[in-house]
Amino acid sequence: MNDQTRVPRTLPRFSATFDPQTTSEIRRAAATGIYDIRGGGAKRKVPHFDDLLFLGASMSRYPLEGYREKCGTSVVLGARFARKPIELKIPVTIAGMSFGSLSAQAKEALGRGASAVGTSTTTGDGGMTQEERGHSSILVYQYLPSRYGMNPDDLRRADAIEVVVGQGAKPGGGGMLLGQKISKRVAAMRTLPEGIDQRSSCRHPDWTGPDDLEIKIEELREITDWEKPIYVKVGASRPYYDTALAVKAGADVIVLDGMQGGTAATQEVFIEHVGIPILAAIRPAVRALQDLGMHRKVQLIVSGGIRNGADVAKALALGADVASIGTAALIALGDNDPRFEAEYQALGTTAGAYDDWHEGRDPAGITTQDPELAKRLDPVAAGRRLANYLSVLTLEAQTIARACGKSHVHNLEPEDLVALTVEAAAMAGVPLAGTSWIPGSPVG
């Protein structure tokens, strides 16, 4: 034996910059020549609600009795201009997800689950289906650049209208639905040939900028005789100014979607690199509302990575009125369930990581138009799971609110929060735990 072979070797070391994920993407790009498209939201770690903590009650703040004292959760949306505002029983709603990206069964399940607990669902880039109108007691109708399936009858059938300017996963990007999911029914609803790769535009065809939007909103109000609340949805990027401009344009409700927010199909580079985390967006949006005297008059719905009642409570404490969920709702229905592990493996992935939603081969039958796969989702059972999950989110948010001594979840406030990291303290505008230090200077 040679002495030299016994020289200790350092372990093979992966580069933090060129990690295995990165190098595998370089090889994929080199082999195909086209960017990666996937569903879901940003997967990398960004400052989030986990970086905040509630202080709870202490000598100077009195808690409410957990199961006895009332802690309200309802919220009225749209009272600014709409003749028929809507009331949600819980401060959580289901975000817009298109029929096309989701199966008809999944849309029905969302409607059933949300209705069971008194909250709303939202259509998406693909029009309104009978299933979701029928099963959603409160349905928000999205008004998107593509205007697929848009018609005045559905507009009037809706309970509220959401003008979509942007989405957190892709502020500045349009939609895409690849050929595998453009079934006969989806194609007919969108006035497109079957099986083509569909791109929807990123800008509205008949207005540009906030001054036009004001006139567009007036038109929508005229068509619906000023009945419906009108929301404006933006991806989180310049939340102070976007909120102020949406208020100026006449919105009843602002929907603010952070970069973690899910999408049906978008370029990976877009999902991971454009837009800001919801944690950083709420305070500037609230400040814009406060500066205009509109906080709690124009409601703020926030989304992007909301998972549990603590996230909901933190979003409300920062000044939002409602939290909205997409990805979590799909998981509650059964998306990425480990019981389909063998099938996820066959697709080259694993339960919990499956994000090729654009391919329409979802073993759980949710992000697909394949009738056989879609049949796997029982809308009644899935709706019940969603209702359970929404109840848990609400109970958890109430638990925290009571611990902070609040008789309504909307009484939570930034003063109930501290941050675990300097970044989160700066973004959320709350002190670093154990200090009175709020780093950074507010926008606007």
Add this chain to the structure above:
Amino acid sequence: MTTEAPAKTFDLATSSVRELNQFLHRVKEGANLPRWRVLNPRGVHAIAAGVDADVTIEIDGDVGYYCAGMNKQATVIVNGNAGLGLGENMMSGLIYVKGDVSQAAGATAHGGAIVIEGNASGRCGISMKGVDILVKGSIGPMSAFMAQAGTLTVFGDAGEALGDSIYEAKLYVRGSVKSLGADCIEKPMEDIHRAELYERLKLAGAAGEVDIGDFRRYGSARALYHFHVDNAGAY
């Protein structure tokens, strides 16, 4: 034109567009198909938006944005010019404009017909989904962008990037086309197209006005219907 009911008038100098639209929305089937005359529109927005009844609404003057937006069934006549988004997302009926129209005329409209005596600005027929648009003058740039279905007929010229990323809409232009957008090509004008064009002109009451033989036809090359790396430059 014999048994026409007498027109009732609505004066926007003394009433609001809200009152006008609320009134028009209450006109339902079975009403004795009244004719409405709107005076003093003075560029007000959303005039006759969201009407869903077989009525005739004649507007004496210039209208603002989104006139007759989402129209169903109604015939809307504008004796003047029209602002942005004329007849946007129209479902059925007829819109007739004596003057010129601004951008995005007939945007995303699903059905019915729009006839414009004058010129139309840019993005005419953007994202159109089945409407038949006839412009007797010329149209501006980026017209028929992502146009999905229906016909756009132009007696005059078309601006830059006509039919960019077009789907299945059919474009007939008599004059020059400054340039074609991505995936839009000239296609042979055959008998069936001449017949279709004739039919459209006849419906618009313009059949004898031009020589069908002067038109050229444009539509989708369908090369961008599937993502492909070789087309990356076109997206």
